[in-house]
Amino acid sequence: DVKVTQSSRYLVKRTGEKVFLECVQDMDHENMFWYRQDPGLGLRLIYFSYDVKMKEKGDIPEGYSVSREKKERFSLILESASTNQTSMYLCATAGYSYNEQFFGPGTRLTVL
């Protein structure tokens, strides 16, 4: 079974802080994704990565950056957290671009 883990289930940060969300997968998958989920807006893609050190912008990359130094780890970075980044953040992984995606448990981030 694919296992996708995220560093925190719940996180509370203050406006202006730098925030790191980490995602680790154990299936040697090439592709990793970061989404946010908000009521009424559904899931939206922030960034994705097809390989180590590669990244592509998704639909809502503003205010975020990512890092993929190792194949199994994909980090989402909020350079200066703002209240409108309060959300549920979900990481996913897939063997190939068009394959089944597997999701982690999510991180509920609150920015005060």
Added chain:
Amino acid sequence: KQEVTQIPAALSVPEGENLVLNCSFTDSAIYNLQWFRQDPGKGLTSLLLIQSSQREQTSGRLNASLDKSSGRSTLYIAASQPGDSATYLCAATNQGGKLIFGQGTELSVKP
């Protein structure tokens, strides 16, 4: 631009009933369609993946169908149980390899 719609937004049924959840998409040029389950405050669990060349997939009490020409997919749940209560999401993989999600159907199965 691909849009994915799920109707109804919420559904309540008595235990034991068979039910169908609907998903429609505007662009038929999809690579596959995936159904997920999400429990409150949790991540997404993949239920079924239907490749564009397939018509249906089955897993236990779940059966998903795909009709690309009409832009529709359905998730059939047989003999529903209270444990099936969750939000069900469908997502289409588009030309760029990205998943486009519907808003979900919140299912409640009453004992």
